[in-house]
Amino acid sequence: xxxxxxxxxxxxxxxxxxxxxxxxxxxxxxxxxxxxxxxxxxxxxxxxxxxxxxxxxxxxxxxxxxxxxxxxxxxxxxxxxxxxxxxxxxxxxxxxxxxxxxxxxxxxxxxxxxxxxxxxxxxxxxxxxxxxxxxxxxxxxxxxxxxxxxxxxxxxxxxxxxxxxxxxxxxxxxxxxxxxxxxxx
Amino acid sequence: xxxxxxxxxxxxxxxxxxxxxxxxxxxxxxxxxxxxxxxxxxxxxxxxxxxxxxxxxxxxxxxxxxxxxxxxxxxxxxxxxxxxxxxxxxxxxxxxxxxxxxxxxxxxxxxxxxxxxxxxxxxxxxxxxxxxxxxxxxxxxxxxxxxxxxxxxxxxxxxxxxxxxxxxxxxxxxxxxxxxxxxxxxxxxxxxxxxxxxxxxxxxxxxxxxxxxxxxxxxxxxxxxxxxxxxxxxxxxxxxxxxxxxxxxxxxxxxxxxxxxxxxxxxxxxxxxxxxxxxxxxxxxxxxxxxxxxxxxxxxxxxxxxxxxxxxxxxxxxxxxxxxxxxxxxxxxxxxxxxxxxxxxxxxxxxxxxxxxxxxxxxxxxxxxxxxxxxxxxxxxxxxxxxxxxxxxxxxxxxxxxxxxxxxxxxxxxxxxxxxxxxxxxxxxxxxxxxxxxxxxxxxxxxxxxxxxxxxxxxxxxxxxxxxxxxxxxxxxxxxxxxxxxxxxxxxxxxxxxxxxxxxxxxxxxxxxxxxxxxxxxxxxxxxxxxxxxxxxxxxxxxxxxxxxxxxxxxxxxxx
Numbered sequence: 001x002x003x004x005x006x007x008x009x010x011x012x013x014x015x016x017x018x019x020x021x022x023x024x025x026x027x028x029x030x031x032x033x034x035x036x037x038x039x040x041x042x043x044x045x046x047x048x049x050x051x052x053x054x055x056x057x058x059x060x061x062x063x064x065x066x067x068x069x070x071x072x073x074x075x076x077x078x079x080x081x082x083x084x085x086x087x088x089x090x091x092x093x094x095x096x097x098x099x100x101x102x103x104x105x106x107x108x109x110x111x112x113x114x115x116x117x118x119x120x121x122x123x124x125x126x127x128x129x130x131x132x133x134x135x136x137x138x139x140x141x142x143x144x145x146x147x148x149x150x151x152x153x154x155x156x157x158x159x160x161x162x163x164x165x166x167x168x169x170x171x172x173x174x175x176x177x178x179x180x181x182x183x184x185x
Numbered sequence: 186x187x188x189x190x191x192x193x194x195x196x197x198x199x200x201x202x203x204x205x206x207x208x209x210x211x212x213x214x215x216x217x218x219x220x221x222x223x224x225x226x227x228x229x230x231x232x233x234x235x236x237x238x239x240x241x242x243x244x245x246x247x248x249x250x251x252x253x254x255x256x257x258x259x260x261x262x263x264x265x266x267x268x269x270x271x272x273x274x275x276x277x278x279x280x281x282x283x284x285x286x287x288x289x290x291x292x293x294x295x296x297x298x299x300x301x302x303x304x305x306x307x308x309x310x311x312x313x314x315x316x317x318x319x320x321x322x323x324x325x326x327x328x329x330x331x332x333x334x335x336x337x338x339x340x341x342x343x344x345x346x347x348x349x350x351x352x353x354x355x356x357x358x359x360x361x362x363x364x365x366x367x368x369x370x371x372x373x374x375x376x377x378x379x380x381x382x383x384x385x386x387x388x389x390x391x392x393x394x395x396x397x398x399x400x401x402x403x404x405x406x407x408x409x410x411x412x413x414x415x416x417x418x419x420x421x422x423x424x425x426x427x428x429x430x431x432x433x434x435x436x437x438x439x440x441x442x443x444x445x446x447x448x449x450x451x452x453x454x455x456x457x458x459x460x461x462x463x464x465x466x467x468x469x470x471x472x473x474x475x476x477x478x479x480x481x482x483x484x485x486x487x488x489x490x491x492x493x494x495x496x497x498x499x500x501x502x503x504x505x506x507x508x509x510x511x512x513x514x515x516x517x518x519x520x521x522x523x524x525x526x527x528x529x530x531x532x533x534x535x536x537x538x539x540x541x542x543x544x545x546x547x548x549x550x551x552x553x554x555x556x557x558x559x560x561x562x563x564x565x566x567x568x569x570x571x572x573x574x575x576x577x578x579x580x581x582x583x584x585x586x587x588x589x590x591x592x593x594x595x596x597x598x599x600x601x602x603x604x605x606x607x608x609x610x611x612x613x614x615x616x617x618x619x620x621x622x623x624x625x626x627x628x629x630x631x632x633x634x635x636x637x638x639x640x641x642x643x644x645x646x647x648x649x650x651x652x653x654x655x656x657x658x659x660x661x662x663x664x665x666x667x668x669x670x671x672x673x674x675x676x677x678x679x680x681x682x683x684x685x686x687x688x689x690x691x692x693x694x695x696x697x698x699x700x701x702x703x704x705x706x707x708x709x710x711x712x713x714x715x716x717x718x719x720x721x722x723x724x725x726x727x728x729x730x731x732x733x734x735x736x737x738x739x740x741x742x743x744x745x
Contacts, residue, residue: 001387004381006296013372024414024444026700028429035435113426116435123421123429 011161015168018131022172025127026179029120033184039115042185044108046100053096054177057132060089062168064139065165072160074153076146083143086166090136097129121180128169128176135169138162215713216287219305221609223280224602226309227273233316234268235676237261239669242633246666248654258650259333264315266336270452271360273547274590277598278459279370279405280362284396284609286374287703288711289392291383291720296376303642304369305722311363313372313570318355332356333485335648336418337445338429345423354423357416362408383703385722392725393476396483398464400490402718404451404458407494412448415441417666439504440735446497454493456590457557458486460597461528464550467604470531470700471547475738478531479725485524485531492521502570503577512572518568522561529558549600550592552627556592560585577585578648581641587634599626599679606683607697611709612690618682625675633668637660662690701726 033042067082099120104110112122142159145151151159197464201209210218222727241261244252253261261278263436287295295301319331332352334342378399382391419441428434430441443673464524469476476482498506506514532554540549563585567573576582607613646651652658696705706728707716724738 001384002384004380006376009376010297010372013375013406017368017372019390019411020407020410021417024419027420027444028440031437031440032435037435053621112421113428119421119427119429119436120711122467123418123427127417161495170266 005157007157007161011164018168019172020128022175025120025124026175029124029179031063033114033119034119035117038177039047039092040104040108040110040117042117042121043109044104045121045181045185046103047095049100050177052180053093053100054094054173056089056095057170057173060086060093061167063089066124066162068160070154071151071153072156073183076151076153080143080146083139085144086145087136089130090139090166094129094132094136124176125180128172131169131172135166138165140172203494208585209534212302214294214302216283216295216298216301217711217713217715220280220282220284222305223276223283223308223637226312227280228276230268230272230312231277232676234265234273235673237265237268238247239673240569241670242666245648245652245662246427247663248532248656248659250651253650255650256333259335259648260331260649263332264336267315267332267356268358271592272308272315274456274594275363276308277606278401278456278594279367281372281463281598281601281605282374282401282459283370283395285605285704286377286395286398288608288707288715289384289395290378290381290701291703291716291722292377292381293715293719295373296381299372300369301373304366304373307366307369307639308363311359311366313359314355314362315359316351318359321351321355325333334410337449338441339445340419340441341443342437343419344431346433355437357420357423359419361413366415367405368409368743371402371409374552375402375406378402379475383720383722385407389480390722390725393465393479393482393486394459394462396486397465399459399460401455402485404455404493408448408451408455411444412452415444415448417445425464439501439699442501442504443498446500447494449495449500451493453586453589454489456594457597460594460601461486463597463601463604464532464553466700466702467546467550467600468535470604470698471542471544471550472536473542474529474535474539475726477534478527481513481527482531486529487526489521489674492517492524496521499573500570503572515568515570519565522565525561529554529561533745541637544598544603545614545616545623546604546698548620549596549621552592552623552644553596553600556588556596556630560588561589562591563588573731576641578640578646580637580645580647584637586640587637591630591634599623604698605704606686607703608709608711609692610687610690612686612695613693614673614686614690615682619687622675622679622682625671625678629668629671630670631663631668635667636664637669651657700729705732 063086067079067086070076070079070082078165081089110121112118139162142151177183209270210222213219238261240253241258244250244258274476283295283301287293315332330350330352332338332355333355334348334353338353338356343347377396379390382388386398418427421427422429422431422436428436430436430438432438465476465482466572496514497512498517502511502514502557532550536551543551563581567576567585568584603614603619614666640658641656643661645656645658645662652662693709695707695708695709703720703722704711720727722730723743730737730739
């Protein structure tokens, strides 16, 4: 009889629900491409910083896999190092996005209320950023619990589910990147 | 695993102080208590929304009515619709699923008991936010207190320019928060159904209710986040000056309609499929026959789930979409009538040749089938594009969706309520009062909503706060309003029935209806751990097998 693990089913459902929220914003972004009559246009987006940012975020998927594998093998201290690297890469992404937004606001005077481009850009990228921050909070919780000795290798499956969420945040970035920086630009 | 099991030395409820008992209900993670709380909150808001409707019918009973002013009327229909969909339908249906699904699939609790409690209290908080608007939303503008933009809150009416004050913000936040609650409950139900079934309970041996709730959960997980996303956009528009739905700055009010109805149409199936589930349990038991065409019922449920994601723009025929889109959405709407029709024939097929017992649950189930056919037929009429052009936003539409949502969902809820009340409380509801309740509600319902089709065809627009005399609308509106009085009497009898039966009702025993599904194999009310021993099942009707060991269903089961 087919009876899947409840943690996995629950996490897949959560990811499905979150994907639908993202799809709503992606649809709105695509719908409004080129509809801004005034103000800065998508051409003001630079690619250099965002590519570095993306590399950091995508690498963090690999480091979190390494962390989960280490915990499964019972190598706690290796796991915490990989986990800390993941959090650093995620934090780098958050700071990088803040830097990018700072530039857009001060050099190009693009604010959320400036025009439809600002509205859809900040809300879609911001929604993703919010999820990165939630993911970082989850990972940091695991790290703090781990450093205080509460996480054993029998908890590896729970940590694995947290890593699924992190992979989801990464996968969404692929969609957001393609929408905003490839199709929309 | 979980902390849900009470310590064996906990004193019985009767000997505890009131404070301790209330505390027990507030901190509970038991799916049965949470389910009961959902249903109680839902019934409370059912009465609230009913009072709102009654005030509207009082206003409309006569031409040029003067009971309420136009602004209050706008608030009343907005709050009535919002309350019925989000604070009555959703909590009662998901709550009954919450109570029944673990019992039906032979589990000791939901997959995530604490998440379950979190979902309930999110719903209560959201409901509180929505109704707090009556006292807190006025802002500094001296404007409307409660939301007054209609339950689908079309842009640009929700724009800060037209909806000043904070009422729309309360509408957004209240529905968003209770929507998060619905999503967590759906995740929980889906996981319970897939991952917590007892040994032997394959998917094709689940009670049909399990299949319905499975599809409903999928629809909630897909549809509610889209509403949440649209509401976030609206909130950003209103609070950060963004332009998603701001038509003055290139935003699109049509986008809101697409996003809202992409949620809104699956939502009506979210509201009807659990009721399908209830009567799919009731009809076989009271016809003393196995359900007709179980695999087809499953297939029809799944196809309804799929097709319901592709019919949303039939709510938007009147906005001037391209003909190709109109044709597509008309065709998909006709298509969804096919699996729904299959279900109707399966229920009738179950009744044919059965020894039908017309106890109150069966009365409601039978009325459900009849009323749902009626509402379904007017639905197919409204799928005809030119017909909708003629009658869009008229009382015909109001009559149509009340036949499916009241004659369908609410009758289904009462069918399930009378059927499972003995299991949840250990006492039977009075059959005599139950029959009075049924016939009065049935008569009052038809008297209220049937004339709306006629007043709609005569040209009465929905949401209008008054109409001029001598338009031929007086008689039909008066009949609708008289029907409300009859329905109100019925509801009073229902509440009286519940109160009296809780105190003095006949003891139910474990299995008062001689039924076949697992929930009837445990005590009434079930212990906190549901089953002393986790059951093992060999067919879709485990209790039939236990009662008829010489001819168990498993001998007749086709193995795929």
